[in-house]
Amino acid sequence: MTKLEEKLQQIKKEERVGLMTHVVIGYPTLEETISIAKTMAENGVDIIELQIPFSDPLADGPTIMHACEKSLENGTKVKDAFIIMRQLTSQIPTPLLFMAYYNTVFKYGVEKFCKNAQAAGASGLIVPDMPIDEESEEHFLFFCRKYDLHNIQVISPASTEDRLKKNAEVASGFVYCTARQGITGAKDQLDQNITTYIEKVKSFFSVPVAIGFGISKRQHIQALKPHADIAVIGSAIINIINKSNESDTKQKIKQFLLELKS
Amino acid sequence: MKGHFGKYGGRYVPEMLIPALEELDQAYAVAKKDKQFRKEFTDLLRNFSGRPTPLVFAKNLTQKLGGAKIYLKNEGLNHTGAHKITHCIGQALIAKRIGKTRLIAETGAGQHGVATATVAAKFGFSCTVYMGEVDIARQRPNVFLMEQLGAKVVPVPFGSKTLKDAVNAAIKDWIENVKDTHYVLGSVVGPHPFPTMNRDFQSIIGKEIRKQLKEAEGILPDYVIACVGGGSNAMGAFTDFIKESSVHLIGVEAGGRGKKIGQHAVRFPSGSVGVVEGYKSYFLQDSDGQLQKTHSISAGLDYPGIGPELSFLHDNNRVKFVSITDQEALEAVKTLSELEGIIPALESAHAVAHAIKIAPKLSKSKTIVVNLSGRGDKDIFILTKAFKDKKFYEFMKNLVEEGI
Numbered sequence: 011m012t013k014l015e016e017k018l019q020q021i022k023k024e025e026r027v028g029l030m031t032h033v034v035i036g037y038p039t040l041e042e043t044i045s046i047a048k049t050m051a052e053n054g055v056d057i058i059e060l061q062i063p064f065s066d067p068l069a070d071g072p073t074i075m076h077a078c079e080k081s082l083e084n085g086t087k088v089k090d091a092f093i094i095m096r097q098l099t100s101q102i103p104t105p106l107l108f109m110a111y112y113n114t115v116f117k118y119g120v121e122k123f124c125k126n127a128q129a130a131g132a133s134g135l136i137v138p139d140m141p142i143d144e145e146s147e148e149h150f151l152f153f154c155r156k157y158d159l160h161n162i163q164v165i166s167p168a169s170t171e172d173r174l175k176k177n178a179e180v181a182s183g184f185v186y187c188t189a190r191q192g193i194t195g196a197k198d199q200l201d202q203n204i205t206t207y208i209e210k211v212k213s214f215f216s217v218p219v220a221i222g223f224g225i226s227k228r229q230h231i232q233a234l235k236p237h238a239d240i241a242v243i244g245s246a247i248i249n250i251i252n253k254s255n256e257s258d259t260k261q262k263i264k265q266f267l268l269e270l271k272s
Numbered sequence: 273m274k275g276h277f278g279k280y281g282g283r284y285v286p287e288m289l290i291p292a293l294e295e296l297d298q299a300y301a302v303a304k305k306d307k308q309f310r311k312e313f314t315d316l317l318r319n320f321s322g323r324p325t326p327l328v329f330a331k332n333l334t335q336k337l338g339g340a341k342i343y344l345k346n347e348g349l350n351h352t353g354a355h356k357i358t359h360c361i362g363q364a365l366i367a368k369r370i371g372k373t374r375l376i377a378e379t380g381a382g383q384h385g386v387a388t389a390t391v392a393a394k395f396g397f398s399c400t401v402y403m404g405e406v407d408i409a410r411q412r413p414n415v416f417l418m419e420q421l422g423a424k425v426v427p428v429p430f431g432s433k434t435l436k437d438a439v440n441a442a443i444k445d446w447i448e449n450v451k452d453t454h455y456v457l458g459s460v461v462g463p464h465p466f467p468t469m470n471r472d473f474q475s476i477i478g479k480e481i482r483k484q485l486k487e488a489e490g491i492l493p494d495y496v497i498a499c500v501g502g503g504s505n506a507m508g509a510f511t512d513f514i515k516e517s518s519v520h521l522i523g524v525e526a527g528g529r530g531k532k533i534g535q536h537a538v539r540f541p542s543g544s545v546g547v548v549e550g551y552k553s554y555f556l557q558d559s560d561g562q563l564q565k566t567h568s569i570s571a572g573l574d575y576p577g578i579g580p581e582l583s584f585l586h587d588n589n590r591v592k593f594v595s596i597t598d599q600e601a602l603e604a605v606k607t608l609s610e611l612e613g614i615i616p617a618l619e620s621a622h623a624v625a626h627a628i629k630i631a632p633k634l635s636k637s638k639t640i641v642v643n644l645s646g647r648g649d650k651d652i653f654i655l656t657k658a659f660k661d662k663k664f665y666e667f668m669k670n671l672v673e674e675g676i
Contacts, residue, residue: 066548
């Protein structure tokens with residue numbers, strides 16, 4: 011059993027909604043990425059996704075896009091992502107995933123990327139713009155399997171039954187469902203039909219279900235129980251980072267996480 | 273999987289866009305075979321856009337250069353001033369068939385935005401056009417025109433604030449509003465079916481060239497030259513000749529101000545293969561796959577990617593690529609205006625400039641067709657500045673001093 015699968019089993023056993031958070035590598039700086047991720051791990055976060063900044067992030071809203079832009083301006087390179095992954099996996103037990111756009115993986119070389127990600131201790135990859143239809147061309151899933159990485163499939167409320175079925179066939183670890191048809195970003199309200207949607211997804215997938223996009227509050231997470239296995243918080247934490255200075259970032263994130271779980 | 277050109281093309285988008293692309297793909301496949309659709313499309317091209325556009329013999333230019341005969345396919349005589357209206361009409365008809373009520377588009381120079389706003393007005397769609405802040409600053413007149421046509425023009429403040437960022441913004445809008453919205457992608461780029469669909473719509477250019485040149489000279493052209501940003505006018509002009517091995521096809525890229533990164537938009541040979549904005553092709557990118565800055569005096573050529581089919585044709589040596597600098601393009605605008613009475617768009621002037629380069633070296637028995645993708649009216653502010661027209665500057669100053 012992998013580190014991620016063990017964590018997912020533990021969440022299930024404890025009958026709670028697990029928490030996955032997100033950082034953009036190199037935002038605000040590489041050093042702070044490390045300390046932010048550690049803060050998350052120390053305050054009850056179950057899984058962390060480390061986003062590799064990309065110049066043209068198709069699925070991201072303004073908050074994450076801005077963070078990617080800043081990180082790239084700071085000079086963050088893809089090789090830094092592997093260094094950060096290695097440092098974190100040696101310091102915290104939390105399963106870590108890379109989130110990247112496919113050009114980053116492709117340009118690096120799909121096999122080399124997967125091999126180095128495994129070597130750095132990553133548990134899996136989230137690559138939203140690498141659809142299953144292009145597998146015969148890219149061999150992305152093949153190399154994820156070869157190097158023991160969970161390929162986290164991303165689906166949306168617009169996904170047809172045919173698409174859900176196809177994604178379910180290759181799903182590994184858990185399935186990442188976007189809570190709404192849209193791009194990333196914290197929202198005030200969750201979609202009212204969310205539980206119906208989660209139940210529909212569960213009828214196709216045997217792996218646990220994570221819900222992301224627009225989740226930022228304790229009430230959101232409460233509403234997902236007992237339907238979803240994991241809640242994903244992305245932009246909301248970047249908003250906190252944006253509103254704080256270096257000295258109080260950690261404290262504010264800690265406070266936010268405690269409130270979420272209270 | 274459909275939509276591949278060798279290893280290029282494809283549909284590399286988040287899962288949430290796949291249903292919309294499948295719907296579009298199916299609707300287009302059905303429409304393509306539907307007589308009624310073809311009739312309506314052809315009728316609009318003739319009676320709304322003004323096709324066929326003329327193929328003009330550039331007699332004075334040919335005589336001056338003393339080599340190959342030069343013909344100009346004057347796409348600038350289309351309604352709204354460029355070839356872009358053709359794929360906008362086609363896509364608007366498809367959008368209507370699948371019950372969409374809103375059109376969105378990206379635009380660089382503003383030509384595609386104006387064309388989209390035009391068909392939106394004609395067919396009763398609401399319309400939003402995304403345009404980079406940098407492009408808005410240099411192409412204000414087209415913003416005004418789009419607004420007159422009832423479109424909302426949304427400035428894009430992120431990235432390089434140019435065409436590629438407008439594409440990103442439009443894709444995001446589409447992701448959020450896919451139920452009622454059709455994205456009128458403006459070139460032969462993006463995820464399948466856009467490269468194929470836009471190529472098919474634009475291929476009328478090459479078909480007309482073939483017919484018109486046959487009537488005029490009884491021959492096939494020896495050379496077809498077109499400028500290449502994303503590649504819609506080039507694929508339009510080339511497609512009908514790809515199987516004719518005697519016809520040389522030349523794509524002209526923006527050489528800009530020089531060879532340094534950020535100073536040009538030359539994908540061949542500076543680019544490398546990548547997967548961005550939903551398709552695999554050549555892109556100007558660094559070793560980490562981050563897209564690089566580009567420059568061209570013509571906003572329509574200032575794009576780091578290129579249509580996937582053109583990458584395929586490049587690798588097969590079927591289309592040869594060359595580049596023309598800002599300065600050479602400006603000179604070509606002057607030459608064509610003075611000798612032929614046609615003011616070309618700065619984009620199209622790149623193709624003209626290359627014809628001017630090669631025609632003298634070719635024998636008089638050879639024939640070159642230059643695809644003049646658009647007319648130059650839209651460039652008046654860039655041209656007056658580049659030509660340092662003091663009187664125009666005074667005119668502008670007086671206008672500003674007078675106030676609104």
